[in-house]
Amino acid sequence: MTSSPLVSLDRHRDRLDAAVAASAARTYYSAFDESPSPRVYGESAAAEGKAAFEALLDRPFPLETPGSDGTVATERSPYGIDLGITYPRASDVDALMAAAQAGMKAWRDAGPDGRTAVCLEVLDRLHGRIFELANAVQHTSGQAFVMAFQAGGAHALDRALEAIAYAHTEMTRTPATAVWEKPGKYPLTMEKTFTVVPRGVALVIGCNTFPTWNSWPGLFASLVTGNPVVVKPHPGAVLPLAITVQACQEVLAEGGFDRNLVTLAAEGSDDKLAATLATRPEVRLVDFTGGNAFGDWLETHARQATVFTEKAGVNTVVIDSTSDLPAMCRNLAFSLALYSGQMCTAPQNLYLPAAGIATPDGTVSPAEVAQGIEKALDGLLGEDAKAVELLGGMVSPAVVERVEAARSRAGVLVAGRDVTHPSYADATVRTPTLVGLTAADSDVYESECFGPVAYLIETAGTDESIDLFRDTVQRHGAMTAAVYSTSDEVIEQMRDAALDAGVALSENLLGGIFVNQSAAFSDFHGTGANPAANASYTDGAYVASRFRVVQSRRHV
Secondary structure (H helix, E strand, O other), X not given: OOOOHHHOHHHHHHHHHHHHHHHHHOOOOOOOOOOOOHHHHOOOHHHHHHHHHHXXXXXXXXXXXXXXXXXXXXXXXXXXXXXXXXXXXEOOHHHHHHHHHHOHHHHHHOHHHHHHHHHHHHHHHHHHOHHHHHHHHHHHHOOOHHHHHHHHHHHHHHHHHHHHHHHHHHHOOOOOEEEEEEOOOOOEEEEEXXXXXXXXXXXEEOOOOOOOOOOHHHHHHHHHOOOOEXXXXXXXXXXXXXXXXXXXXXXXXXXXXXXXXEEEOEOOOOOOHHHHHHOOOOEEEEEEEOOHHHHHHHHHHOOOOEEEEXXXXXXXXXXXXXXXXXXXXXXXXHHHHHHHHOOOOOOOEEEEEOOOEEEOOEEEOHHHHHHHHHHHHHHHHXXXXXXHHHHOOOOOHHHHHHHHHHHOOOOEEEOOOEEOOOOOOOOOEEOOEEEEEEOOOHHHHOOOOOOOEEEEEEEOOHHHHHHHHHHHHHHHOOOOEEEEOOOHHXXXXXXXXXXXXXXXXXXXXXXXXXXXXXXXXOOOEOOOOEOOEOOOEOOHHHHHOOEEEEEEEEEO
């Protein structure tokens, strides 16, 4: 076993203990500051991070992949820039698997504390590159810079830390050794050893929209529990995960471990490498974020592996009544606009009675609710320069096509507009479109329309709204749900329906918390209890199945 100080948990013990405590109590905790302010990170940090990002453009990324053949360059920024970065093309899967497995024994023998120390050191290194990562996330996902810094940097680090903390708790739940004594006329005494052993190679399949936030929990949950990790990024968002792999390899090597315990498997756009890797017998864990079709395929065909999926869902808001109509509309407008709705947690279906909702100023019709949302959107997005800092850019042509199709529908209540980005002329930016539907239009609203599109759906009343919510989520899944009501009875109905549907519920959000945000260490992201996801960031089940405990025993 290595004697490197990187394997000592002492240097990271306070952070680990704080994360474990916060996860247990579900209280506020953040280990990484979310503000990109010079007062926090220093006057030169932003410029140095941007320079580091720009230095990577138009050249080979300094990373090797075992069994690679040639290179690929597949990234174009949603802001209109070809990144021009080439990566080793993963082609010889046999060689890749062999390299991943070569260091497993030494990594296993490092034990829970040693592996945890190394993983926490990796987080420190990534934190040191947070501005570089923010630029990488911005120019692969289309997030605005501040959101990329927060969601792709600080919040992603918190989620990774949360996964490590849960894993350390689960790995150390069983003692490393124990003395077993059976009393009686002929007492028996045995010494027993319990060792955490990995499952096998882990595969992380990255997504385009949140390449770090969605990949780091699974990556670090697998790595800290002893499994080598092959990282297969989305072809449109390779750079953030290439930086991640680079940092992992750097720390592993310094700690005396095989750097290929974490490898990058970049592919051409049509290689279909994920399916090949996911069904390899060496791969025993798969983490996937993306669409339903491939997520379902993985769950069906990667039979040799434990598969963790986060797929598409139909996020719902039930509007019954409100104590503050303008505040409700502002909250909903922000949720619809944030990153142009390109979030798995963004609301899509807004159910409300056709007869209107009760407010302090009387009954308000669906058309008036739509007008309130439009007014709030205008206040948020009226100036292009401010709008782009909330909206970001369209991540792919497919999102643009969905937006254009929604705009052409009958019943548009709020027509989204094109926004000109003041810094990136080739960026494609759209404000949200709100379409009016009725309960009969299930062929439209029962499918996810990923992007800045939402539906205001008129129902026969709140009871029907709740029934539609429950039924739709049970069949099609959701990551989030929300309710607005001044009635305790309605709130209880929604709580019960949310439990039936297995989805997290937000109630009467009027202030600075929004339905599409989740806080590490306190909010569970996904439940694993409906078709949108079969796992949750982060609970014990998310980490515990990534290892097994093997015992040996002997007479004393």
